[in-house]
Amino acid sequence: xxxxxxxxxxxxxxxxxxxxxxxxxxxxxxxxxxxxxxxxxxxxxxxxxxxxxxxxxxxxxxxxxxxxxxxxxxxxxxxxxxxxxxxxxxxxxxxxxxxxxxxxxxxxxxxxxxxxxxxxxxxxxxxxxxxxxxxxxxxxxxxxxxxxxxxxxxxxxxxxxxxxxxxxxxxxxxxxxxxxxxxxxxxxxxxxxxxxxxxxxxxxxxxxxxxxxxxxxxxxxxxxxxxxxxxxxxxxxxxxxxxxxxxxxxxxxxxxxxxxxxxxxxxxxxxxxxxxxxxxxxxxxxxxxxxxxxxxxxxxxxxxxxxxxxxxxxxxxxxxxxxxxxxxxxxxxxxxxxxxxxxxxxxxxxxxxxxxxxxxxxxxxxxxxxxxxxxxxxxxxxxxxxxxxxxxxxxxxxxxxxxxxxxxxxxxxxxxxxxxxxxxxxxxxxxxxxxxxxxxxxxxxxxxxxxxxxxxxxxxxxxxxxxxxxxxxxxxxxxxxxxxxxxxxx
Amino acid sequence: xxxxxxxxxxxxxxxxxxxxxxxxxxxxxxxxxxxxxxxxxxxxxxxxxxxxxxxxxxxxxxxxxxxxxxxxxxxxxxxxxxxxxxxxxxxxxxxxxxxxxxxxxxxxxxxxxxxxxxxxxxxxxxxxxxxxxxxxxxxxxxxxxxxxxxxxxxxxxxxxxxxxxxxxxxxxxxxxxxxxxxxxxxxxxxxxxxxxxxxxxxxxxxxxxxxxxxxxxxxxxxxxxxxxxxxxxxxxxxxxxxxxxxxxxxxxxxxxxxxxxxxxxxxxxxxxxxxxxxxxxxxxxxxxxxxxxxxxxxxxxxxxxxxxxxxxxxxxxxxxxxxxxxxxxxxxxxxxxxxxxxxxxxxxxxxxxxxxxxxxxxxxxxxxxxxxxxxxxxxxxxxxxxxxxxxxxxxxxxxxxxxxxxxxxxxxxxxxxxxxxxxxxxxxxxxxxxxxxxxxxxxxxxxxxxxxxxxxxxxxxxxxxxxxxxxxxxxxxxxxxxxxxxxxxx
Numbered sequence: 001x002x003x004x005x006x007x008x009x010x011x012x013x014x015x016x017x018x019x020x021x022x023x024x025x026x027x028x029x030x031x032x033x034x035x036x037x038x039x040x041x042x043x044x045x046x047x048x049x050x051x052x053x054x055x056x057x058x059x060x061x062x063x064x065x066x067x068x069x070x071x072x073x074x075x076x077x078x079x080x081x082x083x084x085x086x087x088x089x090x091x092x093x094x095x096x097x098x099x100x101x102x103x104x105x106x107x108x109x110x111x112x113x114x115x116x117x118x119x120x121x122x123x124x125x126x127x128x129x130x131x132x133x134x135x136x137x138x139x140x141x142x143x144x145x146x147x148x149x150x151x152x153x154x155x156x157x158x159x160x161x162x163x164x165x166x167x168x169x170x171x172x173x174x175x176x177x178x179x180x181x182x183x184x185x186x187x188x189x190x191x192x193x194x195x196x197x198x199x200x201x202x203x204x205x206x207x208x209x210x211x212x213x214x215x216x217x218x219x220x221x222x223x224x225x226x227x228x229x230x231x232x233x234x235x236x237x238x239x240x241x242x243x244x245x246x247x248x249x250x251x252x253x254x255x256x257x258x259x260x261x262x263x264x265x266x267x268x269x270x271x272x273x274x275x276x277x278x279x280x281x282x283x284x285x286x287x288x289x290x291x292x293x294x295x296x297x298x299x300x301x302x303x304x305x306x307x308x309x310x311x312x313x314x315x316x317x318x319x320x321x322x323x324x325x326x327x328x329x330x331x332x333x334x335x336x337x338x339x340x341x342x343x344x345x346x347x348x349x350x351x352x353x354x355x356x357x358x359x360x361x362x363x364x365x366x367x368x369x370x371x372x373x374x375x376x377x378x379x380x381x382x383x384x385x386x387x388x389x390x391x392x393x394x395x396x397x398x399x400x401x402x403x404x405x406x407x408x409x410x411x412x413x414x415x416x417x418x419x420x421x422x423x424x425x426x427x428x429x430x431x432x433x434x435x436x437x438x439x440x441x442x443x444x445x446x447x448x449x450x451x452x453x454x455x456x457x458x459x460x461x462x463x464x465x466x467x468x469x470x471x472x473x474x475x476x477x478x479x480x481x482x483x484x485x486x487x488x489x490x
Numbered sequence: 491x492x493x494x495x496x497x498x499x500x501x502x503x504x505x506x507x508x509x510x511x512x513x514x515x516x517x518x519x520x521x522x523x524x525x526x527x528x529x530x531x532x533x534x535x536x537x538x539x540x541x542x543x544x545x546x547x548x549x550x551x552x553x554x555x556x557x558x559x560x561x562x563x564x565x566x567x568x569x570x571x572x573x574x575x576x577x578x579x580x581x582x583x584x585x586x587x588x589x590x591x592x593x594x595x596x597x598x599x600x601x602x603x604x605x606x607x608x609x610x611x612x613x614x615x616x617x618x619x620x621x622x623x624x625x626x627x628x629x630x631x632x633x634x635x636x637x638x639x640x641x642x643x644x645x646x647x648x649x650x651x652x653x654x655x656x657x658x659x660x661x662x663x664x665x666x667x668x669x670x671x672x673x674x675x676x677x678x679x680x681x682x683x684x685x686x687x688x689x690x691x692x693x694x695x696x697x698x699x700x701x702x703x704x705x706x707x708x709x710x711x712x713x714x715x716x717x718x719x720x721x722x723x724x725x726x727x728x729x730x731x732x733x734x735x736x737x738x739x740x741x742x743x744x745x746x747x748x749x750x751x752x753x754x755x756x757x758x759x760x761x762x763x764x765x766x767x768x769x770x771x772x773x774x775x776x777x778x779x780x781x782x783x784x785x786x787x788x789x790x791x792x793x794x795x796x797x798x799x800x801x802x803x804x805x806x807x808x809x810x811x812x813x814x815x816x817x818x819x820x821x822x823x824x825x826x827x828x829x830x831x832x833x834x835x836x837x838x839x840x841x842x843x844x845x846x847x848x849x850x851x852x853x854x855x856x857x858x859x860x861x862x863x864x865x866x867x868x869x870x871x872x873x874x875x876x877x878x879x880x881x882x883x884x885x886x887x888x889x890x891x892x893x894x895x896x897x898x899x900x901x902x903x904x905x906x907x908x909x910x911x912x913x914x915x916x917x918x919x920x921x922x923x924x925x926x927x928x929x930x931x932x933x934x935x936x937x938x939x940x941x942x943x944x945x946x947x948x949x950x951x952x953x954x955x956x957x958x959x960x961x962x963x964x965x966x967x968x969x970x971x972x973x974x975x976x977x978x979x980x
Contacts, residue, residue, distance in 0.1 A: 029620065030564070031557045031607065036620050039552035039635060046553065062529035063536065067521045068609075068640055068656050069580075072587070074520070076595040086587040090559075091597055092609065093583045095644040097562070097576040105566040107581055107606055116597055117521065119558075119582065119609070130519065130526050139831055145529060150558055150640065154585040166558050341629055 007287045012231040016282060017160070023290045023354050025277065026160045033158045033165030037274065040354060041161075043298035044277055045168065049148065051200050051295075052170065052272070055192050061144040061172060066126050068150075069117035074125040077250040081124065084217020088154040090119040090165075119152040124218060124269055127173045128247040135175060135265055137256045142185070143175040151273075161278035162235075162490050169273035175265045177257060179244070182266035183221075186242040189270040190223040193238035201276065202293035202406035203227045203283045204413055205237060206436070206485060208461025213445050216269075220244040226460045226485070228413045229282040232434025234460045234487035237279050240270035278490070283409050290355030291378055293405045294398040301327060301334040301394060302356045306344045306363035313338065316362045319387070323360065323372070326391035332398065352377060357401050358394060378404055419483065423474045426486070430457055436487050440480035442473035451475055457486045497777045502721040506772060507650070513780045513844050515767070516650045523648045523655030527764065530844060531651075533788035534767055535658065539638065541690050541785075542660065542762070545682050551634040551662060556616050558640075559607035564615040567740040571614065574707020578644040580609040580655075609642040614708060614759055617663045618737040625665060625755055627746045632675070633665040641763075651768035652725075652980050659763035665755045667747060669734070672756035673711075676732040679760040680713040683728035691766065692783035692896035693717045693773045694903055695727060696926070696975060698951025703935050706759075710734040716950045716975070718903045719772040722924025724950045724977035727769050730760035768980070773899050774868075780845030781868055783895045784888040791817060791824040791884060792846045794837045796853035803828070806852045809877070813850065813862070816881035822888065842867065847891050848884060868895055909973065913964045916976070920947055926977050930970035932963035941965055947976045 005022065006014045020026055025041030028034075037045065053063075069092060076082050096111035120126065127145075134140060148170045155165050172189060176182040190207055197205045205225035215222040219241035227237045245264040248254070253265045284291040294300050303323060305316040320336050327334045335356075337347055344361065351359055361373040372390065375382040378401050385393060416435025420426045429437050441447060441459065452458050462484050471480050495512065496504045510516055515531030518524075527535065543553070559582060566572050586601035610616065617635075624630060638660045645655050662679060666672040680697055687695045695715035705712045709731035717727045735754040738744070743755045774781040784790050793813060795806040810826050817824045825846075827837055834851065841849055851863040862880065865872040868891050875883060906925025910916045919927050931937060931949065942948050952974050961970050 027620075027623070029557045029616070031559045031561060031616070034557035034559060036557065037555040039554045042554045043552065045555075062533065064529045064532045065527040065535075065658060067519045067524035067526065068642065069521045069524060071521060072595060072597075075587075082587075082595055086589070086595060089585065089587050090582045090607075091584040091587065092580045093597070094581040095579065097565075097572075097579050097581065097608070099576070105562060105572055105576060107562075107583070117580075118587070126519070126521070130517075133517070152558065168555060 005287055005289065008230065015287070019281060019285055019289060019353075020160045025281070025290075028158075028160065031165075033155050035160050035164045035166070037168075040298065041277060044280070044292070044296060045274055047296050047298060048201075048276055049170075052192075052196060053148075055196065056146050056170075056172065059144075059188060059192065061146045061174075063147065064145045065147055065149070066123050066130060068120055070120050070123075070126045072116045072118055074129055075118055077125060078218050078246055081218035081246075081250075085121045085153070089121060090152045090154055092117040092119065120149070121151055121153045122269075122271075123147065123149070123151075123171055124173065124243070124247050125251070128251040128253060128267070131173075131175055131265070132251050132253045135253055135255050138177045138258050141175055141177045141255060141265065142181065144172075144185075145174065146170055146172040159278070159490075161274055161281070163275075167274045169271050171271040172269060174268045175248075175253070176268070177255065177263075177266070179266050182244075182268050183242050186221070186223055186240045186268040186270070189268070190225065190238075190240040193240065193270070193272060194225050197225055197227065197237055198406065200293070200295045201280050201283070202295075202402055202409060203237065203279060204406065204410045206461055206463055208463040208466075208485065210239075210461060211445070211448055211459045211484070213448050214458060216241045218243060218246050220246070223464075224461055226487075227279050227283060228416055228436060228487070229279070229490070230412055231282070232416045232488075234436065234489040235275075235279050235282070236460070236489065237276060238270070238272040241268060243267035243269060282490075284405050285355065288380070289353035291405065292355035292357060293402050294357045295402055297355065297357050298333065299335045299351075299354075299356050300332050300398060301358045301360060302347075302351045303334065303336045303360045303362065304344055304347045304351075305336075305338055306361055308364065312364055312367075315367055319362055319367065323387070323390060327394060330391055330395050332391075332394065357398060376401060378408075420474065421471070426457075426474050427455055430455055430486075430488060434488060436460070436485050438483040439474045439486055440471035440482075441484050442476045442478035442480055447473060447475050451486070455488075457488050460485045460487050460489060495777055495779065498720065505777070509771060509775055509779060509843075510650045515771070515780075518648075518650065521655075523645050525650050525654045525656070527658075530788065531767060534770070534782070534786060535764055537786050537788060538686075538690075538766055539660075542682075542686060543638075545686065546636050546660075546662065549634075549678060549682065551636045551664075553637065554635045555637055555639070556613050556620060558610055560610050560613070560616045562606045562608055564619055565608055567615060568708050568736055571708035571740075575611045575643070579611060580642045580644055582607040582609065610639070611641055611643045612759075612761075613637065613639070613641075613661055614663065614733070614737050615741070618741040618743060618757070621663075621665055621755070622741050622743045625743055625745050628667045628748050631665055631667045631745060631755070632671065634662075634675075635664065636660055636662040649768070649980075651764055651771070653765075657764050659761050661761040662759060664758045665738075665743070666758070667745065667753075667756070669756050672734075672758050673732050676711070676713055676730045676758040676760070679758070680715065680728075680730040683730065683760070683762060684715050687715055687717065687727055687769075688896065690783070690785045691770050691773070692785075692892055692899060693727065693769060694896065694900045696951055696953055698953040698956075698975065700729075700951060701935070701938055701949045701974070703938050704948060706731045708733060708736050710736070713954075714951050716977075717769050717773060718906060718926060718977070719769070719980070720902055721772070722906045722977075724926065724979040725765075725769050725772070726950070726979065727766060728760070728762040731758060733757035733759060772980075774895050775845065778870070779843030781895065782845035782847060783892050784847045785892055787845065787847050788823065789825045789841075789844075789846050790822050790888060791848045791850060792837075792841045793824065793826045793850045793852065794834055794841075795826075795828055796834045796851055798854065802854055802857075805857055809852055809857065813877070813880060817884060820881055820885050822881075822884065838865075847888060866891060868898075910964065911961070916947075916964050917945055920945055920976075920978060924978060926950070926975050928973040929964045929976055930961035930972075931974050932966045932968035932970055937963060937965050941976070945978075947978050950975045950977050950979060
């Protein structure tokens, strides 16, 4: 392992970049704005996918696949949608290269597309154009479809996982006979995301609605989960949109209802992306590297032998094999690292950097005493424990670690949540401890925009369970009936 | 269900298109050459992915993700590679749209890329450009990485699953310290594919090497599995390439070996795609629709109630629930279709079209007799059986069906495999029963090309276990030491 990380207090952003690199999660590619997700980072994404995919299926959804390319004309059909995405689209204009005769490969100008194709930034338009052929009557509804895919949004300033030109995500697109059903779906999927964030990623989230300014381009309502990072900046971790009949109208998707009348179809869409890996890193990790909640860890337990000579290694390996088989029987993922090319200290630092929740070290004395050394990544505490009942102990410890990581994140959020009543205090809090700032707002986009321009803070959401409370907008002094949640955000 | 299918003998191609549509597998999208994979078709792909992914992991591979876009200059670095793919590349030239002021969305000409980006048709170039940063010493080798991704090859004449502009696939890209190791990997993955095709898809395959003409652009050797469809046309179902040091040289990827000397790295790549779904359909299905081997069936057993009135339905449902829980306990996937909007006959036709291996019908008399009606999709035979031990019976039947479907495909291949010794016979066989034609060939690309031009047959492979046998090329009469396998192919 190379030298340690820049500390979070020294330079949070630098700390993040170094961690992503040193924990072998991802790297910038030679293609501007696009990342390479390395095997260890991708293994975390696979864990996320497996859990989410099961949740989608448990709630009645099926996967499907729609084209990567969207004809430019489709894009223009929903006015606010195209406004939202037009400035960040990768455009395919040709379909052939050729040799120019001097050994250079150039674009073949005779192979120009009649209509340009957009690389999907999101798939509402191509999917609703398809649904038109699938829906005639209420019997064809609901359609509950999800897609795992790559999408492209041209970004000028990128950050690994958090903001990249290409990223991986899932996008659910559902079609319903009634408004109520579409809204219920939108809310259901928000709850699926919140459950995943809190109970799997160990990241507490606020559930809320976006203001008009922050809404998805084409939605009537955008629901979101908002997480708070250790530096006090917010991160939108997932969104679920109630699309009304906007896309059904744009693509002329109608159905005959139970009463025999023809209506436009109601829609939702919802997505989370590889951005979640960024959230996972920034929510929990420390100056020694990644800290992973056990449920998201590709390797939950690593065993490192500390030995002198082949004979001792063999004995340790026998013990390690027994422990591994006990752990695997409990569904715990475990790796035995008996590489002879690296010393134990190097391995310790490597697994610390990679956030493996538990490390077992076995040395000669341990063999004699029937013990192992057990080290927790979250607390960095070590203890020597008996081999007797070790798998059971570890199973409980992993549960405890999962809970502890969540509790720490919850505490961080509590400490960084502040109620303010004046614009003065608002700015002070943003510049000192940052975090979620609960403040009154007059409900107008104009005020929100001005506050954003002056402070870089946006309204992250209006929490779903928001208590009503009379007050005055911190910016205009106009009356308000509830506080909303402001923050600077990733 | 709408009317039946065109029969295979009447018009095989039409039969295939209708089946793909009526079994709800896929459809053409509004984007030329791109398909929509519908939920039922995608569920088959998910089954394929799950099995293959596990096999890749069991053989030591990890998944990762590399950019969708490849800079044009990367593409040009390996000469035969660019020759192979240049004429079918989607090219991104701009990264922004804008409103022209008259309400039209147009490409923003000020947002032109300095260097065009190619939408990946395959990822050797971008991946080897990345591996350069990962490899310094033999300790960094081997790299055993796979990627599940979408790729684009611009096709003028498309066919759902078999040949589309965009398709889904996996591409393995491995890096090794020695030639022997890279070749061993190439062969190992061919065997993984063959095992999957035969023991999961129930499609017998020939394992062989491609001739120089049919080799992957940039490979030293292309290994393949070749399957035979019911109409006697061959289908390449998977390829595994030994790339030598070609890409390492093109991207300057070197390592220090155990002896301290600097060498170029050795490579393999291997892939299968959604094309496999086309192979699955054409290998087994009949004039009544899809026939799925149980191991690839999203639904293995469907239960249809036949009832008069709510009361009877309730009793049948209780029986059905019991059967379902018994089957699920054995890991068998089962669906209970109690829709009241469709009659049993409609449902029977639907599941027949969709290739569900076993259908259980339960009526009033069955309740009295403690029986069910069990129908096999592969043989279309029905029998009334006791509820007693039903799950066990079904478990065995599914194994039997899997084997029966494989045996049928094997018989088809045997019947359509012919040895010929003259060009006259060669053409006669191709035009009468088609299939695999084993014939002597003089080993030159020129002869292969002429035979292809005259007959549309290509050399599918030189089988790996090919017996040596002296003979004379059917085309030139020159001496030959072994027969190769010719066929017309998809």
